[in-house]
Amino acid sequence: MDNYDKYVELTKSHDWEAIFKLNDVQIDNFGTQKELAVLPNYLEKNEVVFALASGIMEQSDTSNAFDFGTNTWLVILTSDRFLFIDHAMLSSSVDTQSIRHNRVQAVSSSQGWMLGKISIDLGNRILVVDDCNKSTVAVIADLANKWLKELDENDSPINKNGFDK
Numbered sequence: 001m002d003n004y005d006k007y008v009e010l011t012k013s014h015d016w017e018a019i020f021k022l023n024d025v026q027i028d029n030f031g032t033q034k035e036l037a038v039l040p041n042y043l044e045k046n047e048v049v050f051a052l053a054s055g056i057m058e059q060s061d062t063s064n065a066f067d068f069g070t071n072t073w074l075v076i077l078t079s080d081r082f083l084f085i086d087h088a089m090l091s092s093s094v095d096t097q098s099i100r101h102n103r104v105q106a107v108s109s110s111q112g113w114m115l116g117k118i119s120i121d122l123g124n125r126i127l128v129v130d131d132c133n134k135s136t137v138a139v140i141a142d143l144a145n146k147w148l149k150e151l152d153e154n155d156s157p158i159n160k161n162g163f164d165k
Contacts, residue, residue: 001147004048011049014040020136023051023143028133030054031072034087035094039076042096048079050143053136055118055129057084075118075129077140079147082120084129099127101151107144109137120144 001007003022010018016036020027029036032054043049053075076083082104084097099120106121116137120127 001050001143001150007048007050011043011047016049016052019049019052023136023139025133025135025139028052028054028136030133032074032085032087035074035085038087038094039074039085042083042085042094043078044080046079047081049076050079050147051077051136051140053118053129053132053140055132057086057127057129073129075132075140077144077147082144101148104144104148107141107148109141111137 006022007019010016010022016029016039017027035054036052039049054072055075057071057073071086074085076085081101082099086095088094099122103122104120105123108119108121110117110119111134114134115131116134118129118132118137118140120129
């Protein structure tokens with residue numbers, strides 16, 4: 001992964017704006033300032049943040065009872081997973097969802113006139129994050145697919161046996 005050491009440094013310093021800049025996009029924190037503030041609490045030890053975006057997702061069965069319909073979620077692509085965080089508006093409740101990379105088959109993006117969407121193919125279903133900033137959806141899809149390929153190549157039987165590719 002290009003700039004891996006820089007992503008590590010920026011994650012450790014919680015400099016989310018610099019991660020946006022490293023990815024050549026403007027900061028996308030529309031409706032997710034509270035989520036950005038609590039993000040460090042939900043990262044695992046040595047987990048590295050590659051990209052972030054805000055977007056709309058449907059509530060799940062485990063969502064906060066005070067939240068209704070669709071909410072703005074922070075989408076985080078990390079070295080270990082996709083992490084989704086929704087901080088409730090009227091309480092301190094935080095909903096999270098997590099998808100490990102080994103469950104993801106592909107990530108795609110589409111861009112409309114004003115906004116875009118991220119689609120995460122899990123094989124048996126597709127998770128869609130809608131109404132995202134157009135520039136961030138392409139970055140997340142591109143980085144996710146590159147990282148998934150790198151993880152797959154590092155996990156291949158050829159690599160495990162010590163043979164060069």
